Amino acid sequence: MSPRHSAAEAARTRERIVRAAVLDASRLGLEGLTVGSLAQRLDMSKAGLVGPFGSRERLLMAALEQACQVFRAAVVDPLEGLPPGPERLARFIDGWVDYLADCPFPGGCFLTAASSELDGRPGPLRDRLREIVAAGRRALAAEVAAAQAALPGPHRPAEEVATTLVGLSMAANQEIQLLEDPSAAARAREAMRHAAGLPA
């Protein structure tokens, strides 16, 4: 096996482990993920599983980053090329609700679950999640402000609208995952559009 071939193989192995870790962590929580059961499921040794990352915590960090990528690919990337404004915010909301209703994670929104799990557990995972969530909040408030600038007012403060949209995504996630309410996605879409001041 040439060195290049073997590097590609190592990258594929790493990716396969991270994807499986995201699925386990979505069902069991990041801290609930056990190296033993993940290794067994992938038919690897524990050392072979953790080796590419150096530690269980770095494997969990890689899973957190991968989960963000999945969210971005589903909700943010499809907006590329659309200028900030009402149309872009409406498309963002549609993509967000679609993501919640037909979630790529078996346990529902990964970032919402990780936030509840990690908020009281100081450490690098919590620090990184806090950065990710805070950056997402800033980006969302900017999207809201850009849409408001092109819509008739009066408007609620963009920060408050961003909080309301994040909250509606969390409530919809609970209604879908825990309450199994078939009307949740449609209600969330209406409520988000209304909160954002978009035309009905």
Added chain:
Amino acid sequence: MSPRHSAAEAARTRERIVRAAVLDASRLGLEGLTVGSLAQRLDMSKAGLVGPFGSRERLLMAALEQACQVFRAAVVDPLEGLPPGPERLARFIDGWVDYLADCPFPGGCFLTAASSELDGRPGPLRDRLREIVAAGRRALAAEVAAAQAALPGPHRPAEEVATTLVGLSMAANQEIQLLEDPSAAARAREAMRHAAGLPA
């Protein structure tokens, strides 16, 4: 020791275990709670800890019920005697935000955390939590409908307003617990009052 004395003692022991279990579960999740570390902290044997409940799962169920009691005592009980309507809904929102801002649980809202943790774990704990959350949702939508009946319209559907209020409580909980944002409680209060159609 008389039998009556010993029954009272047993009830006090049970209560002491449940209170400690709620604190641990708030930080670590219900499934994260380990009998060994809880027993050590209470200076009891594992058998002595689980004995009064019959099983670890029933201990977790007792912790879930106790957490609901704590929420009710903080947010719902103070409304006793107030007739349904805008004043009662405003007081409910105030009490809810105060509960989130100065939370009796070390890890933030217990029911929000339990919902994220248990939604993908079938079993009696999830079933009971689902009942609790669904009943709370129905009660909240009824409070909203009663307030709307006494306020000038037009109104958003009461179910949608209930979803928005639940969502805002979850977003505020994240902003307080994970983001440590000092403006979170005031913003949530404003947004909840606005969503409920209450005068500013």
